[in-house]
Amino acid sequence: MTETDIARTRLSEVEGRIAAAAGAAKREASSVRLIAVSKTFEASAILPTLQAGHRCFGENRVQEAKGKWPALRQQFPDVELHLIGPLQSNKAREAVELFDAIHSIDRPKIAKAVADEMVRLGKRLDLFIQVNTGEESQKAGVLPKDAAQFVAYCRDELKLAIAGLMCIPPQDEEAGVHFAFLSQLAGDLGLAGLSMGMSADFETAIAFGATHVRVGSAIFGHRS
Numbered sequence: 001m002t003e004t005d006i007a008r009t010r011l012s013e014v015e016g017r018i019a020a021a022a023g024a025a026k027r028e029a030s031s032v033r034l035i036a037v038s039k040t041f042e043a044s045a046i047l048p049t050l051q052a053g054h055r056c057f058g059e060n061r062v063q064e065a066k067g068k069w070p071a072l073r074q075q076f077p078d079v080e081l082h083l084i085g086p087l088q089s090n091k092a093r094e095a096v097e098l099f100d101a102i103h104s105i106d107r108p109k110i111a112k113a114v115a116d117e118m119v120r121l122g123k124r125l126d127l128f129i130q131v132n133t134g135e136e137s138q139k140a141g142v143l144p145k146d147a148a149q150f151v152a153y154c155r156d157e158l159k160l161a162i163a164g165l166m167c168i169p170p171q172d173e174e175a176g177v178h179f180a181f182l183s184q185l186a187g188d189l190g191l192a193g194l195s196m197g198m199s200a201d202f203e204t205a206i207a208f209g210a211t212h213v214r215v216g217s218a219i220f221g222h223r224s
């Protein structure tokens with residue numbers, strides 16, 4: 001098997017599991033977007049997945065993404081790139097230039113910086129607000145109690161169209177509880193997008209309405 005064959009096999013395994021989970025939840029498989037999380041992998045390791053036909057990728061660092069995606073994009077111009085890791089406001093310009101979506105909007109300063117850069121570049125990104133559903137001190141995201149006010153700020157003050165909410169459940173807790181919570185919160189706020197679910201729990205996330213699953217190791221293998 002070539003590298004591309006291996007990538008195709010892994011992708012279709014994950015896509016098959018997505019389709020099965022969607023079917024079980026009486027949803028269309030096409031209502032779930034698969035973001036292939038390529039963080040830590042070099043361009044040469046990402047290439048087979050591109051050659052296998054996948055076009056939607058996630059990275060967690062602006063600097064790292066900047067090092068590999070511009071060249072890959074020359075070869076595959078229809079790539080869609082999602083920033084799934086924390087963003088510093090001094091990186092907002094580069095992030096807006098490079099990415100098509102940001103899943104980690106979690107404070108006014110970042111929202112404002114991204115809004116300003118989108119205007120400046122005449123570019124619209126899909127923006128997700130990260131919610132720290134487990135209220136973990138080391139984790140990014142707006143606290144659940146502050147989510148409604150922050151969404152209102154983004155919408156009313158900054159005139160941002162918010163695509164949805166994102167969460168990363170605590171490692172030692174049942175993910176489904178957090179997915180259910182995020183889904184309810186998004187519904188309350190009138191937001192359609194739900195970015196939740198990783199390699200270990202994307203099927204559970206789909207059962208709770210995930211529209212975007214962020215899957216790394218199940219596609220690319222373990223990260224060193």
Ligand SMILES: *Cc1c(COP(=O)(O)O)cnc(C)c1O
Pocket residue numbers: 037039060084085168197198199200214215216217218
């Ligand atoms: C790394 C990462 C993922 C993918 O994790 P896997 O367990 O490898 O699927 C998803 N979301 C975020 C925010 C990540 O940083």
